[in-house]
Amino acid sequence: xxxxxxxxxxxxxxxxxxxxxxxxxxxxxxxxxxxxxxxxxxxxxxxxxxxxxxxxxxxxxxxxxxxxxxxxxxxxxxxxxxxxxxxxxxxxxxxxxxxxxxxxxxxxxxxxxxxxxxxxxxxxxxxxxxxxxxxxxxxxxxxxxxxxxxxxxxxxxxxxxxxxxxxxxxxxxxxxxxxxxxxxxxxxxxxxxxxxxxxxxxxxxxxxxxxxxxxxxxxxxxxxxxxxxxxxxxxxxxxxxxxxxxxxxxxxxxxxxxxxxxxxxxxxxxxxxxxxxxxxxxxxxxxxxxxxxxxxxxxxxxxxxxxxxxxxxxxxxxxxxxxxxxxxxxxxxxxxxxxxxxxxxxxxxxxxxxxxxxxxxxxxxxxxxxxxxxxxxxxxxxxxxxxxxxxxxxxxxxxxxxxxxxxxxxxxxxxxxxxxxxxxxxxxxxxxxxxxxxxxxxxxxxxxxxx
Amino acid sequence: xxxxxxxxxxxxxxxxxxxxxxxxxxxxxxxxxxxxxxxxxxxxxxxxxxxxxxxxxxxxxxxxxxxxxxxxxxxxxxxxxxxxxxxxxxxxxxxxxxxxxxxxxxxxxxxxxxxxxxxxxxxxxxxxxxxxxxxxxxxxxxxxxxxxxxxxxxxxxxxxxxxxxxxxxxxxxxxxxxxxxxxxxxxxxxxxxxxxxxxxxxxxxxxxxxxxxxxxxxxxxxxxxxxxxxxxxxxxxxxxxxxxxxxxxxxxxxxxxxxxxxxxxxxxxxxxxxxxxxxxxxxxxxxxxxxxxxxxxxxxxxxxxxxxxxxxxxxxxxxxxxxxxxxxxxxxxxxxxxxxxxxxxxxxxxxxxxxxxxxxxxxxxxxxxxxxxxxxxxxxxxxxxxxxxxxxxxxxxxxxxxxxxxxxxxxxxxxxxxxxxxxxxxxxxxxxxxxxxxxxxxxxxxxxxxxxxxxxxxxxxxxxxxxxxxxxxxxxxxxxx
Numbered sequence: 060x061x062x063x064x065x066x067x068x069x070x071x072x073x074x075x076x077x078x079x080x081x082x083x084x085x086x087x088x089x090x091x092x093x094x095x096x097x098x099x100x101x102x103x104x105x106x107x108x109x110x111x112x113x114x115x116x117x118x119x120x121x122x123x124x125x126x127x128x129x130x131x132x133x134x135x136x137x138x139x140x141x142x143x144x145x146x147x148x149x150x151x152x153x154x155x156x157x158x159x160x161x162x163x164x165x166x167x168x169x170x171x172x173x174x175x176x177x178x179x180x181x182x183x184x185x186x187x188x189x190x191x192x193x194x195x196x197x198x199x200x201x202x203x204x205x206x207x208x209x210x211x212x213x214x215x216x217x218x219x220x221x222x223x224x225x226x227x228x229x230x231x232x233x234x235x236x237x238x239x240x241x242x243x244x245x246x247x248x249x250x251x252x253x254x255x256x257x258x259x260x261x262x263x264x265x266x267x268x269x270x271x272x273x274x275x276x277x278x279x280x281x282x283x284x285x286x287x288x289x290x291x292x293x294x295x296x297x298x299x300x301x302x303x304x305x306x307x308x309x310x311x312x313x314x315x316x317x318x319x320x321x322x323x324x325x326x327x328x329x330x331x332x333x334x335x336x337x338x339x340x341x342x343x344x345x346x347x348x349x350x351x352x353x354x355x356x357x358x359x360x361x362x363x364x365x366x367x368x369x370x371x372x373x374x375x376x377x378x379x380x381x382x383x384x385x386x387x388x389x390x391x392x393x394x395x396x397x398x399x400x401x402x403x404x405x406x407x408x409x410x411x412x413x414x415x416x417x418x419x420x421x422x423x424x425x426x427x428x429x430x431x432x433x434x435x436x437x438x439x440x441x442x443x444x445x446x447x448x449x450x451x452x453x454x455x456x457x458x459x460x461x462x463x464x465x466x467x468x469x470x471x472x473x474x475x476x477x478x479x480x481x482x483x484x485x486x487x488x489x490x491x492x493x494x495x496x497x498x499x500x501x502x503x504x505x506x507x508x509x510x
Numbered sequence: 511x512x513x514x515x516x517x518x519x520x521x522x523x524x525x526x527x528x529x530x531x532x533x534x535x536x537x538x539x540x541x542x543x544x545x546x547x548x549x550x551x552x553x554x555x556x557x558x559x560x561x562x563x564x565x566x567x568x569x570x571x572x573x574x575x576x577x578x579x580x581x582x583x584x585x586x587x588x589x590x591x592x593x594x595x596x597x598x599x600x601x602x603x604x605x606x607x608x609x610x611x612x613x614x615x616x617x618x619x620x621x622x623x624x625x626x627x628x629x630x631x632x633x634x635x636x637x638x639x640x641x642x643x644x645x646x647x648x649x650x651x652x653x654x655x656x657x658x659x660x661x662x663x664x665x666x667x668x669x670x671x672x673x674x675x676x677x678x679x680x681x682x683x684x685x686x687x688x689x690x691x692x693x694x695x696x697x698x699x700x701x702x703x704x705x706x707x708x709x710x711x712x713x714x715x716x717x718x719x720x721x722x723x724x725x726x727x728x729x730x731x732x733x734x735x736x737x738x739x740x741x742x743x744x745x746x747x748x749x750x751x752x753x754x755x756x757x758x759x760x761x762x763x764x765x766x767x768x769x770x771x772x773x774x775x776x777x778x779x780x781x782x783x784x785x786x787x788x789x790x791x792x793x794x795x796x797x798x799x800x801x802x803x804x805x806x807x808x809x810x811x812x813x814x815x816x817x818x819x820x821x822x823x824x825x826x827x828x829x830x831x832x833x834x835x836x837x838x839x840x841x842x843x844x845x846x847x848x849x850x851x852x853x854x855x856x857x858x859x860x861x862x863x864x865x866x867x868x869x870x871x872x873x874x875x876x877x878x879x880x881x882x883x884x885x886x887x888x889x890x891x892x893x894x895x896x897x898x899x900x901x902x903x904x905x906x907x908x909x910x911x912x913x914x915x916x917x918x919x920x921x922x923x924x925x926x927x928x929x930x931x932x933x934x935x936x937x938x939x940x941x942x943x944x945x946x947x948x949x950x951x952x953x954x955x956x957x958x959x960x961x962x963x964x965x966x967x968x969x970x971x972x973x974x975x976x977x978x979x980x981x982x983x984x985x986x987x988x989x990x991x
Contacts, residue, residue, distance in 0.1 A: 128576040309652075431899075
C-alpha cells in the first residue's frame with residue numbers, strides 16, 4: 060500500500076511539473092482480492108494492485124484532465140502535457156471555482172492490517188464452510204468473498220495534502236435448489252466482523268423455505284423488505300436525485316419537493332463520511348472535508364449533497380461530495396452523490412413486521428432495477444432469491460418472482476415500520492457502503508410475473 | 511515485452527502449473543464532454559498493466575499489477591500460483607481446456623483517420639457545433655454531447671505456444687437533449703441511447719454520424735415529447751421497434767442467455783443463470799422462422815470485433831438462432847469442452863486487471879427482407895418505439911421490460927401522433943416467436959453497447975449488435991401509465 064509519505068512525494072513530483080497553473084493531484088491506490096465460487100466450488104480467484112495518478116489542471120478558467128497508472132518521469136511529463144493540452148483546448152468556464160486552501164481533516168479509524176493482508180487460503184477456507192453447508196443440504200452455493208485495502212490522497216498547488224486509507228471485506232452468497240434460491244450478504248472494514256457461516260445459513264434457510272413457489276397475481280401488496288432491498292431503494296434515490304447536479308438540471312425527484320413532506324415521517328436518511336459505522340472517508344476527491352448531510356429528516360426533503368462546482372452554481376457550500384475520478388462515466392455525468400448513506404433504524408424486528416401484516420409479501424432482494432421516469436423516481440425491476448406470502452402475520456408459502464414498476468419516492472412514503480437492526484452493505488463501485496434497516500411498506504406495485 | 515511475458519510463463523511452469531497465460535495491456539482513452547456550451551470534461555486516461563492466469567491442480571488463480579517490471583511479474587506470477595493452490599482445495603473435477611491454442615500474429619482495427627492524431631480543438635468543434643444547434647431550440651434545459659476514443663494495445667501469450675498482438679481502436683459519440691416542463695422530463699438521444707454510439711473505427715465514424723446535423727431534430731423532439739400523449743396503458747398490440755432498440759433487445763434477451771458460463775451456473779450469484787439450458791440446444795424454438803441470430807467477431811465496426819479472444823482463439827462466426835431454432839452458445843475453452851465442443855472465441859476481459867469471462871462478441875439479428883416504409887404500411891394498428899430509455903430483465907432472462915425515449919402511434923399503415931413514456935414488456939421466447947417482419951440490409955446497422963456489466967469484481971464489456979427495425983405481434987405496452 061502507498062503510505063502517507065510516498066503519496067506526498069509522488070504528488071509533489073507531479074505538481075512541480077505544472078508551472079504557473081493551478082493543479083490538483085488525486086492518487087487512487089488499491090490492493091484487492093476476491094474469491095468467487097459457484098456450484099459449491101471456487102471457480103475464479105483474483106487479485107489486483109493498482110495506483111493511478113489523476114491530474115486536474117486549471118489554466119485560468121480552462122480545465123484539463125489526464126490520468127496515468129505509470130509513475131516513471133516520462134509518464135508524469137506526459138501526464139502534465141496532456142492535461143495542459145486539454146485545458147488549453149477547453150473554452151473558459153467562469154464557474155470553475157479556484158482550488159481549495161489547506162484544511163483540517165478528521166483522523167478516522169478504518170484500516171485493519173489483517174483485512175489488508177488476508178490470505179487466499181483463509182478466503183478459501185471460509186468459502187469452503189458455506190459450500191459444505193449447502194452441499195449437505197442438497198443445495199448449490201455461489202458467491203464472492205472479497206478483502207483488501209484502498210486509499211486516496213489529494214494534493215494541490217495551494218499546499219493541500221490529504222491522505223486516507225481503509226480496508227474492506229464483503230461476503231455474499233446465493234444458495235439455490237432446483238426451484239428456489241436465497242441470498243445473504245454482509246460487509247465490514249474488519250474482516251473479523253464477518254461471519255461467513257451465519258451468512259451461509261441465512262441464504263440456506265431462504266432457499267429451503269422457497270421450494271415449490273406458487274403462482275401469484277401481480278397487484279399492489281403490502282411488503283416487508285429485507286435490508287438488501289432498502290439498499291436498492293437508497294441506491295436509486297441517490298443516483299437520481301440526491302446530488303446537486305441532478306437538482307440543478309431539474310432532473311431530480313427533489314425538484315419542487317425541497318422543504319416538503321415527500322416520505323413517511325418515520326424516514327430519516329443522511330450521508331456521513333465521518334461515521335465509522337459505515338466505510339468512512341474524511342474528505343472528498345477535491346480535498347473538501349466531509350460533512351454530515353441530512354437528505355430527508357422525518358419525511359421532509361432537506362436538500363442534496365454538493366461538490367464545489369455545483370455548490371457555486373447553486374450558491375451553496377460544498378458538502379464534501381465530489382465523486383472519485385475512477386467512477387464510471389455514467390456516474391460521473393450524474394455529479395456529486397452520497398457515498399456514505401445511512402437510514403435511521405426503527406424499533407421493530409423483522410418478525411414483528413411480518414406478524415403485523417395481515418396479507419402481504421416478504422421480499423428478500425430486488426434485481427436489475429432501472430429508472431423508468433425521473434420525476435417521481437419510478438423504477439422497474441424484479442424480485443429475486445426469495446419472495447414469500449404473508450397471511451395473518453405468518454409466512455405461509457413462497458411465491459414466484461414478480462416484476463414491479465413503482466415510484467421509490469412513493470414507496471418510502473408508504474413506510475409503516477422500520478427494522479431496529481441495520482446492515483452495512485458495500486457498493487459494487489468501490490469502498491463505499493450504506494447502512495440500512497429492514498422496512499415494512501403499506502403498498503408496493505407489482506406489474507408482472509415471470510416463468 | 512517478450513522478456514516480461516516469458517518470465518511469467520517460465521515462472522508458472524517452474525511451479526508446475528498445468529497452464530498459464532499472460533496479457534499485457536496498454537489502454538489510452540480520450541473523453542470529451544460538452545454540456546450546455548461548457549467543456550465539462552476533456553480527459554486523457556492511460557492505464558497499463560498485466561494479468562497472469564494460472565491453472566494448478568484443477569484450481570484457477572489470477573493476479574494482476576500496474577507495475578510492468580521484471581521483478582513484479584515474478585511476484586505476481588507467484589501470487590497467482592498461491593491463489594490457484596487455494597482454489598484447488600476440494601476441487602474434485604479437473605479442468606479440460608480442449609485442444610491447445612497456439613495462435614500467432616498481429617491484428618489492428620482498420621481505421622481511416624486516427625483520432626489520437628487530431629487536435630483537441632477539431633474534436634471539440636464538432637461537439638460545440640451540435641451544442642449550438644440544440645441551444646437554438648426553445649425549451650431544452652440540458653444539452654450534452656460527447657466523444658470517446660480508445661486505443662488499446664494488447665499482447666497475449668500462453669504456455670501452449672500462443673503469442674498474439676492486437677491494436678483495437680474504438681470511436682464513440684452522441685448528443686442528448688433534455689426538456690423539462692409541466693412536471694415532465696423528456697430526453698432524446700442520437701445516434702443511440704446512454705449518451706453515445708460506439709464502434710471499432712477511427713474519426714471517420716464521427717463524421718458519418720453528423721452530430722451537428724441531427725442536433726436540432728432531437729432537441730425539437732425532446733420538447734415535443736413534453737406535451738405528447740402518453741403511451742396507451744396495458745394494451746396488447748403490434749409493436750415495431752427501431753434498430754437501436756432491437757439491438758438492446760438482442761443484447762439482453764439473446765446475448766446474455768447464450769453465455770455458457772451463465773448456463774453452467776458460474777454467474778448465478780451475480781448476473782444470474784439462463785433459461786437456455788443445454789438440452790434445448792438444437793431443439794428449442796427460440797423465435798419465429800424469420801429470426802436468425804449470429805455471434806461474429808469479424809464484422810466491420812462491431813465492438814466485439816478483434817483478431818483473437820483473451821484465450822488466443824481466433825475471431826470467428828457462430829450461428830446462434832437458425833430460422834428460429836436455438837443452435838449455438840458463446841463459449842470459452844473450459845465451458846466448450848464440457849459440451850464436447852471447441853471454444854468459439856468469446857473470452858474477453860475488460861482490462862489487464864480482470865480475468866477473462868465469456869462475453870458477447872457481435873451478437874446480431876440478421877437482416878430480413880422488409881423495407882421499413884413497407885413494414886409500417888403493412889401494419890393496421892400498433893406502436894413504433896425507438897431509442898432505449900430503460901431496460902430490465904430477470905435473472906434467467908425470461909421476463910423483460912423496456913422503455914424507449916419516443917413512440918409513435920401506427921394507424922392504417924401510417925405513423926401518427928407522437929407518444930411519450932412508451933414501455934413494453936414480455937417473455938423472451940414468446941416475444942421472439944411473435945416476430946413476423948425484419949428490416950432489410952438497407953436498414954441494418956451495427957450498434958455498440960459500451961456498458962455491459964458482468965462479473966465480480968465488476969467488468970464493463972463493449973459489445974456489438976447488428977440490427978434492423980423489426981415487428982412483433984400482440985405485445986403488452988404501456989406499463990408505466
